[in-house]
Amino acid sequence: MPQQPRIFLMINKAYAAIARAADKKTQQVAGLSSTQLGVLLFLSRRDGQTATELAKSLSVRKSSLSGLIDRMEERGLVQRKKDLEDRRVVRIYLQAAALDLLQRTMPVVRHINRQMLAPFDEAEVAIIARFLRHVAENAETLIAQAAPPKE
Amino acid sequence: MPQQPRIFLMINKAYAAIARAADKKTQQVAGLSSTQLGVLLFLSRRDGQTATELAKSLSVRKSSLSGLIDRMEERGLVQRKKDLEDRRVVRIYLQAAALDLLQRTMPVVRHINRQMLAPFDEAEVAIIARFLRHVAENAETLIAQAAPPKE
DNA sequence: GAATATTAGTTCGTATACGAATTAAAGGTG
């Protein structure tokens, strides 16, 4: 991929930088991985989400979420409860310990999100957002269909 | 992170989508993870890079690269050789089996990179690239310094 | 309403990833 912008690589680099820095920060501030903080943030918007919903929000497979919730449950951050109406469904609820962490970390999260876009004006942010959505929504199709173009 | 664009989340979603789709594709086409393909692509531009150089290119820590190269060496895709001038340094070289895979996968990689940016014109691509570079270069500083803004 | 299919979650084996600690080899510095 020599000549054109190697966009995959650029996304990878940006993601790696942000994920590592965020993990270090959440580890220091709250003793959490950034994914664990993500769980708390999503639950703070709507408590008692199902595993399927949470996995989708976090862009993670359900099989990955299982262990994540296990560890968070051990630490008393969240709690699983069986849904009463559909007994297959497990709902996940915030615990007291998590509320404290959320109080402490949410301002940091907001600040970082703001700073990340600080050098860009409104029109530019719109383009960036459109690009990220395009990739998120179409990556699967684009890549699955890809075959050596000519020949 | 409710009101403003939750940029971290959007990058995360885009990255997850692209990484998963790419991994599936490289698995099918070449039996490789996308990171392993990355190793081959970087070596194809310059063979015999050191572990430190490769890790940096791939946005991965050296400790992560070790196992990666172990597995690729077992499969005969690459080979480690000690540098003669500085005996601490290990250089990594492509093997014959890798050349074949590269032939097969490089057109696919190019095609995907092109498609990912297809809906955007030149000016827009420039903004997107600037944003990704900004994040990659400044994530660490921005996040490390972040503290609850007021209060 | 019994047989079949679908859906929700978990478990399992493996591949990544990290940081911290370790080893080995260079590079200063006095």
Place this chain on the structure above:
DNA sequence: CACCTTTAATTCGTATACGAACTAATATTC
């Protein structure tokens, strides 16, 4: 040239991540 620091890579323990296989419960279909 002995000591201290720096650099390159690996190893170790742990946390994620995945897909595939599994279990349990609900839906569908005939």
